[in-house]
Amino acid sequence: MKITKKQKDIRSKIDRQKKYSIDEALDLVKQGATRKFDETVDVAIRLGIDPKQSDQQVRSSVVLPHGLGKSVRVLAFAKGPKEAEAKEAGADYLGTEEIIEKIKGGWLDFEAVVATPDMMGVVSKVGKILGPRGLMPNPKLGTVSMDIKKAISDCKAGKAEFRNEKAGILQAPFGKISFGTAKLKENLMALLETVQRLKPQTAKGVYIKGISMSSAMGPGLKIDPAELGKKQS
Numbered sequence: 001m002k003i004t005k006k007q008k009d010i011r012s013k014i015d016r017q018k019k020y021s022i023d024e025a026l027d028l029v030k031q032g033a034t035r036k037f038d039e040t041v042d043v044a045i046r047l048g049i050d051p052k053q054s055d056q057q058v059r060s061s062v063v064l065p066h067g068l069g070k071s072v073r074v075l076a077f078a079k080g081p082k083e084a085e086a087k088e089a090g091a092d093y094l095g096t097e098e099i100i101e102k103i104k105g106g107w108l109d110f111e112a113v114v115a116t117p118d119m120m121g122v123v124s125k126v127g128k129i130l131g132p133r134g135l136m137p138n139p140k141l142g143t144v145s146m147d148i149k150k151a152i153s154d155c156k157a158g159k160a161e162f163r164n165e166k167a168g169i170l171q172a173p174f175g176k177i178s179f180g181t182a183k184l185k186e187n188l189m190a191l192l193e194t195v196q197r198l199k200p201q202t203a204k205g206v207y208i209k210g211i212s213m214s215s216a217m218g219p220g221l222k223i224d225p226a227e228l229g230k231k232q233s
Helices: 005-013 022-032 081-088 097-104 117-133 148-158 181-197 225-229
Strands: 040-047 059-063 074-077 112-115 159-163 169-176 208-215 221-223
Touching: 005 022, 022 181, 022 208, 022 221, 040 181, 059 148, 059 181, 074 117, 074 148, 081 148, 097 117, 112 117, 112 148, 148 159, 159 181, 169 181, 181 208, 181 225, 208 225
Parallel strands: 074 112
Antiparallel strands: 040 169, 040 208, 059 159, 159 169, 208 221
8 A cells, every 4th residue: 555645754753663652652643544534543462471371361352431433233132031121222133043044144234242141052053154253242252141231232332352362462443543642542541451450360471561553554653561550641
């Protein structure tokens, strides 16, 4: 992709070796978001874990204070009174056998799937379709729960889901450029604090080894992990 003159100017200001404060990094990320659309801002965290060990997997979600800046269509699998609760909570679609067949036929007009535990047998019929797309309900993510109302409202509110990759890198979005520095910072801190709390007991040494952020089309910037030990204003 061709780099514009403005993008070249922004990149020339960035020291690839420097570890910036969160405020400095957010300011440069905002300057580097030169596209006409409202770019998503992402964070990548290098964890001091052994990703080959099952007890050192880091996977969860966090409801961000200011959401993710996008509408989320939720498909809910529930029955009886819980189905009525799901509808009342604002589920866009209710899981039925007809929905299962539509998914098998290629329909994926939703961004999140929640289910009560007793409906996971039904959901498993399309597990091979939902799983690779990160849509399979999971208790660790709060998307398998008897509290179907909360599961749906969390998805609607703007929940960032994350899990470490094979190399021990964890990536997640935490807002849009249009949010402004203050809201992006609050979202980022909520995400980072959640990741910190999830440190596996068997992980030794430094847990958060590196952090970087970028907008969808902008350059990446390193953040000093020591920032996590400071009270953010």
